[in-house]
Amino acid sequence: MDLIYLNREDFAKWDEFVQNSPQGSIFSKSWYLDALGVDYKILAVTQKGSIKAGIVLAKNEVNTFSNPMLDKYLGFLFIKEDGNYQKQISNRYQYMNILANEIKDITSFDYYFHPNFTNWIPLYWKGFAQQTRYTYIIDNSRSLEEIESRFHHNIKRNIKNAIKNGVEVRREIPFEDLWYVVNKTFLRQGSKAPFNKDRLKRFINDLMNRGSFISFGAYNDRNEPIAVLGFVYEEKSSYLLLNGVDIDREIRGANALIVKESIRYFYNICQKYDFEGSMIEGIEQFYRRFGGELIPYYRVWNDNIFNYLKTIAKKYYKRFKYGR
Amino acid sequence: MVAEYLNKENYEEWNRFVDESKTGSIFSKTWYLDALGMNYKILVVRDNQKIQAGIVLPKNEINIYSNPMFDKYLGIIYANFCGDKYKVVSKEYKYAQILAKEVSKFASFDYYFHPNFKNWIPLYWEGFYAQLRYTYIIDNQKSLDEIYNAFQKKIIKKNIDFALKNGITVRKDIDFETFWMLVNKTYLRQGSKAPFSKDRIKRYINELQKRGVFEIFGAIEKDGRCSCVCGVLYEEKSSYLLFNGIDIENMTRGANALMIWESIKYFHSRCKVYDFEGSMLPGAEPFFRKFGGELVPYIEVCNNTFFNFFKKKAKKFYKKLRYGR
Secondary structure, rough: EEEEEEOOHHHHHHHHHHHHHHOOHHHHHHHHHHOOOHHHHHEEEEEEEEEEEEEEEEEEOOOOOEEEEEEOOOOEOOOOOHHHHHHHHHHHHHHHHHHHHOOOOOOOEEEEEEEOOOHHHHHOOOOEEEEEEEEEEEEOOOHHHHHHHHOHHHHHHHHHHHHOOEEEEOOOOHHHHHHHHHOOOOOOOOOOOOOOOOHHHHHHHHHHHHHOOEEEEOOOOOOOOOEEEEEEEEOOOOEEEEEEEOOOOOOOOOHHHHHHHHHHHHHOOOOOEEEEOOOOHHHHHHOOOOHHHHHHEEEEEOOOOOHHHHHHHHHHHHHHHHHH | EEEEEOOHHHHHHHHHHHHHHOOOOHHOOOHHHHHHOEEEEEEEEOOOEEEEEEEEEEEEOOOEEEOOOOOEEOOEEEEEOOOOOHHHHHHHHHHHHHHHHHHOOEEEOEEEEEEOOOOOOOHHHEEEEEEEEEEEEEEEOHHHHHHHHOOOOOHHHHHHHHHHHHHOEEEEOOOHHHHHHHHHHHHOOOOOOOOOOOHHHHHHHHHHHHOOEEEEEEEOOOEEEEEEEEEEOOOOOOOEEEEEEEOOHOOOOHHHHHHHHHHHHHHHHHOOOOEOOOOOOOOHHHHHHHHOOOEEEEEEEEEHHHHHHHHHHHHOOOOOOOOOO
């Protein structure tokens, strides 16, 4: 078995591997990373030329080996294997050991893994640390009636209020509207959006050209956007990446209404609807009330003083900046 | 609503609460903690005078707020709340936050929670940190045939057959001295003596055997020698494989697997599940995994302090130095 960094000419093969891997998602595909405009390399375990496992090692905005913004799930991906369960597990342990031996030298290694990565024991043995985080996911194999019947009664009531107040839902809204409301949401929380407007515009354009991004907006009767959503999607799942509310113009239920409409939109297009978190107190409660299942995913990092201090610094920065 | 520490006269109420709770186990019961001989206090939240949530806070062998040896699952225990799932979750969040506010005062707080405690978000909000660990659990709703069929063929089934062919038998009437000798030998082989005293373990096992919650199994070689032992703690909810000692140089291949298989059979009709109790050790995990149990995560929650960061580092360093792992 070989461990190699893939060349650009192997990226199409990598993307196909990602497509078929249970831990693979759009976030690990090379064209998605290119659209984000981040530095990355791909480490793969191969056998007789076929990829058995791998990991995207992307650098984030502060140049450390960690998820860039808008790139939610990375981490280890494995080939889908059939047959004997015990054999599959021991193969996975072997792949993980090979990858871990290489990445343990990357001091800043700190990534969010895909929810289908559910066993980090070999990484524990190699000196990594783990933390469980959560997202809410709606399974689209249920009927739409069942999905909507699970909404919390406050959500249902608020949606009715938004409809009664003439809130209009639009799809594929202008980028300026999306940006305006998302940025305003960050400003309200104490800082500007943590991504650059031009970069976001380019990223969204690239994804729209590939048919994997869509936005939704709730508009008031003065044609002003009052809540917006931005989704990345593929057949496996839709991912709620951007959510903004203009609190000055807010009509109760407008945000819930567009979430509901987006759930309906993706129902026939994707297998799952992923709220993409959140661990933030107010946001978590809002997403929880759409009745999705609480799904854990892992953050895995190299357990060293650099990452410990980074985590502490991040915590204090958030407390100082956003009061949470 | 505030958290309060229980008085001794409320311990029976606490034990009933633990029994009824899905996140409660024998490890949180007062008489079990007494058998271990540990110092502990119990923090609870009441509503309408009834306990709604609580946590046992024992100190371990080095006097910090962490699981003592042989006290595998502690952590927050909830009452079995009724109502729709939103009400249940918001109650759990509310009580967890009340308890967390109190226990955040303990810099060394670091406990393994029960596998049925699935959601630590409210503790995250209170500044705690959590890491996932795993155990393997066999669901006794399955038939013994199904359970056996899930065993790995090469290492487990073949070795069990080999042990049977070579006349290995499994007995439950193993004396404490033999049990101790084999458990201690296992530690000595790994580079140090057992991290618990013989007298303490003897007292602890005696107490549990009096209550009918502990069984010792041993594999007997053809010459009558006992070559491996296991000690299993149990209650109706689960059996827990706490001890496993082997005389590796003088043991017939498969004797340990056969003995564990016999213990699985013994508890099949007595307990709902069979819990292998981990382990995260590179030497033990592959062996337990091969019995085909389900990989079940449980959460270690700790106060996110420098104390705990350095404690973990020191522990890791010590293990590497002592056992080379």
